[in-house]
Amino acid sequence: MSNRSGAPVVVGVDGSPSALDAVRLAAREAATRNRPLRVVHAFVWPLLGVPLGPAPDAPSEGGLRHQAERIVTEAVAEAGKVDPEVPVTGVVVDGAPTAVLLAEARDAALVVLGSRGLGGFAGLLLGSSAVQVSSHAACPVLVVRGEPRADGPVVVGVDGSDLSDLAVAFAVEEAARRGTELVAVHAWQHPTPLGPGDMLPLAYDLDALADDEERVLVEAVAGWAERYPEVPIRRRLVRGAPARALVEESETAQLVVVGARGRGGLAGLLLGSVSHAVLHHTRCPVAIVRHQDAP
DSSP states (O other): OOOOTTOOEEEEOOSSHHHHHHHHHHHHHHHHHTOOEEEEEEEOHHHHTOOOSOOTTSOTTOSHHHHHHHHHHHHHHHHHHHOTTSOEEEEEEESOHHHHHHHHHTTOSEEEEOSSOOGGGTTTTTSHHHHHHHHHOSSOEEEOOSOOOSSSOEEEEOOSSHHHHHHHHHHHHHHHHHTOOEEEEEEEOOOOOOSTTOOOOSOOOHHHHHHHHHHHHHHHHTTHHHHOTTSOEEEEEEESOHHHHHHHHHTTOSEEEEESSOSGGGTTTTTSHHHHHHHHHOSSOEEEEOOTTOO
16 A cells, blocks of 8 residues: 655644544654644635624734634644644645545545534534545545544454455554554344345345355455564454444444445445444544555
């Protein structure tokens, strides 16, 4: 996988406590990757045609533009507290949050976002913006959930799809970087109709189905133990809902990694209820991978 030499870790900020949590995590990620950190505030107000400067007779440091600059300055200072050695830049970029983040992702190694916010990133993970950023960003997206932990495994959801393979590659590199084990989770359920008229057998050989699903899991992690002998890899085959399996694993994990889309056990991960459950109920940060240039 390409590591996009010199590409920064990008974090979106809006002045909310959640955004500062994202800044702290992004600073740590930049330090461990030996990359610069880029703090970005999406300044949507110019698109709405409202006055950006201070009101008449108001202090010169007032106004929406100055407020945006203060948000960035505060975030840059917070990053410096985490690791003073990480080079940090801060910018205010005119535009809507989703468009700004997707543009930033083109030249980033990683995009880090808080799980909730206000202002420029209000509701980022509560509606279409979350799906758009996570599903279309040209680099992995790390969403801050719960309290970041320094212990526990890296958990990755696998289903045999191409993006699942990319998620495994990202996850094993993260496990190596963090000095912890990798837990590969594959959840499966009874086959369901793919569409109108799709005929399914009346009975299933559950042992045969379980064997097939076990092969999916084994193939997903095949070869990684040889490439990363320092990373213990544990396989976990779960019969049940994929979102529930990942949420349960997140209770003791330091990171959960998923592909942006999949098939089988993780089909439509960011396109429906499974996406909502993983992003809103995990107990640790979630990394979403959809691009082959993941770091």
